[in-house]
Every structure is written in C-alpha cells, then in structure tokens.
Amino acid sequence: MNTYATVVLAAGKGTRMRSTLPKVLHSLAGEPLLSHVLNAIEAIPSSAVFASHIASIRSHHPIVVLGHQAAEVEKAIGERCLYAIQEEQLGTGHALMATQHVVESLNPLPQVVLVCYGDTPLVSGEMLARVLVEHLARQATITFLTAQATLPSDFGRVVRDADGRVLEIAEVKHATKEQKQINEVNSGVYCFNSNWLWPALHNLPRHSSGEYYLTDLVRIAASSWGLEIATVIGKLEETIGINDRVQLAAAEQLLRRRILERHMYAGVTIIDPATTYIDAKVTIGFDTVILPGTMITGKTSIGMSCCIGPGTTIDQSAIGDRCFIRNSVVEEATLEDGVRVGPFSHCRPGAYLAHNVDMGNFAEVKNSYVGAGTQMHHFSYLGDATVGEHVNIGAGSITCNFDGERKNHTDIGDGAFIGSGTMLIAPVKVGAHAQTGAGAVVNKDVPPGAVVVGVPARLLRMPQAGDGSVKEGSEKE
Ligand code: UD1
Ligand code: CA
Numbered sequence: 001m002n003t004y005a006t007v008v009l010a011a012g013k014g015t016r017m018r019s020t021l022p023k024v025l026h027s028l029a030g031e032p033l034l035s036h037v038l039n040a041i042e043a044i045p046s047s048a049v050f051a052s053h054i055a056s057i058r059s060h061h062p063i064v065v066l067g068h069q070a071a072e073v074e075k076a077i078g079e080r081c082l083y084a085i086q087e088e089q090l091g092t093g094h095a096l097m098a099t100q101h102v103v104e105s106l107n108p109l110p111q112v113v114l115v116c117y118g119d120t121p122l123v124s125g126e127m128l129a130r131v132l133v134e135h136l137a138r139q140a141t142i143t144f145l146t147a148q149a150t151l152p153s154d155f156g157r158v159v160r161d162a163d164g165r166v167l168e169i170a171e172v173k174h175a176t177k178e179q180k181q182i183n184e185v186n187s188g189v190y191c192f193n194s195n196w197l198w199p200a201l202h203n204l205p206r207h208s209s210g211e212y213y214l215t216d217l218v219r220i221a222a223s224s225w226g227l228e229i230a231t232v233i234g235k236l237e238e239t240i241g242i243n244d245r246v247q248l249a250a251a252e253q254l255l256r257r258r259i260l261e262r263h264m265y266a267g268v269t270i271i272d273p274a275t276t277y278i279d280a281k282v283t284i285g286f287d288t289v290i291l292p293g294t295m296i297t298g299k300t301s302i303g304m305s306c307c308i309g310p311g312t313t314i315d316q317s318a319i320g321d322r323c324f325i326r327n328s329v330v331e332e333a334t335l336e337d338g339v340r341v342g343p344f345s346h347c348r349p350g351a352y353l354a355h356n357v358d359m360g361n362f363a364e365v366k367n368s369y370v371g372a373g374t375q376m377h378h379f380s381y382l383g384d385a386t387v388g389e390h391v392n393i394g395a396g397s398i399t400c401n402f403d404g405e406r407k408n409h410t411d412i413g414d415g416a417f418i419g420s421g422t423m424l425i426a427p428v429k430v431g432a433h434a435q436t437g438a439g440a441v442v443n444k445d446v447p448p449g450a451v452v453v454g455v456p457a458r459l460l461r462m463p464q465a466g467d468g469s470v471k472e473g474s475e476k477e
Pocket of ligand 1: 009010011012013014065067086088089090091092093094095117118119120154155156157169171185186187188213214215240241243
C-alpha cells in the first residue's frame with residue numbers, strides 16, 4: 001500500500017495582489033482560490049487515471065501551510081484540511097519545511113509528498129493524479145508538472161540537457177537570457193519521495209533575498225547520481241498562477257467558460273455565454289434557458305425547464321422547476337415550482353414563494369412566506385409576512401412592517417383579497433377570504449370573510465354565519 005500526503009503552500013504575502021485580503025482567499029467563480037485547490041486534491045481518488053490504482057494508494061487530509069493572515073484563512077476554509085504554520089515567509093522551500101512535523105505525525109507514514117501551491121486554482125484532480133501515478137510508476141525521486149507557455153511569463157523555466165534530462169528549474173529572477181527563451185515552464189505541482197525530501201530540504205541554499213526555493217530541489221536531485229526526475233506535461237490553462245489581479249481576471253474568464261460548458265453539455269441552454277456568469281457551486285436542471293446578462297452566484301440551485309433572465313441576478317437561492325425570472329434580483333430566497341418573478345422585482349433574504357406564485361413587476365418580498373397560487377402583480381411590498389394560498393395582493397399594497405423600532409409581522413389568510421393601495425399596519429392579521437377596499441389603511445385585525453374599507457379601515461360587511469357569504473354591515477362608506 002502506497003500512501004501520499006498532500007501539502008498546499010499558502011503562506012505567502014501575496015504582495016502583488018495589493019490587498020488586505022489574503023491572496024488565497026480572493027474569490028474565483030464564488031469560491032476562494034484555496035478552496036479550488038482543495039477541491040482538486042479531493043477529486044484525485046475519483047479521477048479516471050487513478051481508477052486502477054485506487055486500491056493500492058491511500059491519501060491523508062491535505063496539509064495547508066499558512067503564515068500571513070493565517071487566522072483569517074483558517075476561519076474561511078475550516079476543518080477540511082490540517083494546517084501548519086510558516087512563521088516567517090522565507091520562500092516556498094522554507095514553507096514546505098514547516099510541514100515536516102505534521103507529515104511525519106501521519107499514520108501510516110506517507111512515502112510520497114504531493115505539493116501544490118494555493119494560488120494555482122485551475123489545476124484539476126485529474127492532473128494531480130497524473131503526476132502522482134507517473135511518480136509511482138517511475139519510482140522517481142521528484143516528478144513535477146510542466147506546461148508549454150507561448151508568451152513570456154513569470155513561471156520558472158525547465159532547463160534540460162541535450163538529451164532532454166532535467167537539470168534545474170531556473171526562476172525568472174535569476175534566469176539567463178537564454179533560459180528565459182525556454183518555453184517549458186514549472187507549473188508548481190510536485191511529487192517527492194519523502195525519504196529523500198526532508199534531508200534535501202535542509203540542504204537548500206539560501207538566496208541573497210533570504211529565501212529558500214523549493215525549485216532548487218530539482219537541481220539538487222539532478223546533480224546527485226542515479227536519481228530519477230520525471231515530468232508530466234500538462235495544459236498551460238490548468239497551471240495559471242494567480243499573483244496579481246490581472247491573472248485573477250484571466251483565471252476567472254477561463255473557469256467561467258469551463259463552468260458554462262459543463263452546464264451546456266448537461267442540457268442547459270445559455271444564449272450568450274459572453275454575458276452569463278455562473279459560480280462554480282451552482283446547479284441547474286436540464287432544459288432551463290439562461291438569457292443574456294444573468295449572474296447566478298453562491299450555492300444556488302435551479303430546477304429544470306426554467307427561463308432565467310435577461311438581466312437577472314440570483315444569489316444563494318433555491319429555484320424549483322418551470323420558474324420564470326425576468327430582469328429581477330433574487331437573493332437568499334426559495335421559489336417552489338412554477339413561480340414567476342418580474343420583470344423588475346426583488347426577492348430578498350428569507351423570501352419563500354410557494355408553488356405557482358406570480359410575483360409580477362416592481363414587487364419586493366422579504367422574510368415572508370407566500371402561499372401557493374398567490375398573485376401580486378404590481379408595485380407591492382411584503383416584509384415579515386405570512387401569506388396564505390390564492391391571495392390577491394392588489395397593486396401598490398404594502399405591509400408597513402417597521403414602526404421605527406421593531407419589525408412587526410403581518411398574517412394574511414387563504415383566499416384574502418387585498419385591494420389596491422392597501423396599507424397593512426403591522427402587527428396585523430387579515431383573516432381567510434377577507435377583503436380590503438382600495439386604499440384601505442388596516443390597523444386592526446380583520447376577521448375571516450369580513451370586508452374593511454377606508455382610512456383607518458372600518459368594517460363594511462361581516463360574513464353571514466353558516467354559509468360563508470357576506471351581508472351588509474351597519475357602517476357604510
Ligand atoms: C512559483 C515557482 C515557479 C513556478 C510558479 C508556478 C518557486 C521558487 N517558484 O513562483 O517556479 O513557475 O510558482 O505558479 O517556488 N508561499 C509560501 N511561503 C513563502 C512563499 C510562498 O507559503 O514563504 C506560497 C504562496 O502563498 C503561493 C506559493 O507558495 O501560494 C507560490 O509562491 P509564489 O511567491 O506565488 O511563487 P511564484 O513566484 O509564483
Ligand atoms: Ca504564484
């Protein structure tokens with residue numbers, strides 16, 4: 001049984017980001033850079049290349065090296081990995097040294113250490129698995145991932161001899177003019193034989209900047225007799241490292257395209273990929289159509305046969321099947337099947353629209369349950385309310401939920417008819433099948449089946465006992 005430990009280096013200052021946020025917490029398609037790397041590591045065992053080795057290779061939880069703003073990173077990432085601290089940021093070689101005690105405390109002791117960087121978020125589990133499998137197959141001392149770059153870049157260059165044997169990785173800062181012309185670059189994914197690794201790390205030279213480069217291990221291995229250095233050539237696209245915000249935007253564009261293609265292959269129509277933004281964690285059912293100018297972010301799920309957009313933002317929400325959402329904003333809301341929203345409406349946090357609710361234009365719902373089949377077509381606000389089924393919310397009706405100090409609740413029973421321009425002064429209850437006249441200002445509870453009108457609203461009719469019909473009340477308009 002082979003075991004491997006995975007180490008992610010994420011302690012660097014990320015100076016080139018010019019940010020108060022730690023570099024590895026910058027967001028890419030809605031997830032921190034570091035989470036993307038951890039996702040790839042977690043995907044190794046299920047990768048196709050790994051399939052025939054799964055029985056003979058065992059992994060441990062990844063170990064993430066933190067330093068700069070360690071507490072913030074640990075808080076954001078949580079318990080999906082182990083942590084090691086690099087007190088002073090003295091380079092990538094020094095960062096790996098800081099994990100030795102954690103790796104050596106693992107049981108069983110890993111024979112292989114797979115290292116990747118927290119700022120290369122596009123690397124896939126498949127690619128990491130290829131490096132690992134190659135390393136084991138070749139019984140190499142070091143195996144690392146390279147890529148062919150066409151443009152000049154800040155990647156370390158892979159220097160080989162005339163026979164193609166790897167000699168060293170030359171960092172751009174120290175590379176000769178000739179070395180800078182080399183197209184093969186170091187992607188920053190390595191497998192090391194752990195028996196060799198730890199003593200070799202302690203022999204790393206210190207550069208004049210005070211740093212220890214992990215990449216110098218390649219030169220050390222190459223100059224020792226009889227050690228195998230293997231390489232795997234990967235796609236450049238997967239190895240993009242994020243050092244500044246220009247690279248962050250480039251990675252976002254690549255990842256966004258990948259995400260959109262995944263949805264399209266799974267049966268989602270995306271009319272204009274160039275103006276559609278979908279975060280990594282979003283799920284969408286087949287036959288849903290996404291119209292231009294739409295952003296779907298966070299942990300959002302969308303059912304099948306929906307039509308979303310144009311010009312719509314949906315964040316952290318659950319949308320059922322056959323929903324239509326046009327030119328609207330939906331955040332932290334739940335929409336059951338067959339709900340229609342918009343154009344120009346806003347579902348705010350805690351909005352729950354049950355089956356077939358029709359929330360038309362210029363409407364807002366916040367922290368409210370709206371029962372099945374209820375209609376609110378024009379210019380209405382429901383806040384902190386519970387609304388029954390098949391209620392009609394007339395144009396311009398508003399729950400006046402805030403009295404300046406507190407948010408108060410409004411209850412509207414099944415089948416109630418809220419006349420246009422009704423102000424419901426919360427806390428207040430409107431009974432089932434009750435009606436309010438146009439422009440009523442309701443500041444007292446309305447009994448079921450009753451009709452109230454005026455300012456403040458007074459009783460116009462009470463329902464007749466027994467048959468549910470209504471009779472004329474004593475007060476008239
Ligand atoms: C590094 C490689 C380079 C490679 C490139 C690929 C070295 C010396 N160079 O350069 O060959 O082509 O990545 O993306 O390794 N880190 C620490 N502690 C430190 C310094 C860095 O944990 O003291 C972490 C950073 O948080 C980062 C990663 O190591 O996630 C890489 O460091 P970075 O400074 O970005 O290295 P590059 O200059 O990109
Ligand atoms: Ca980098």
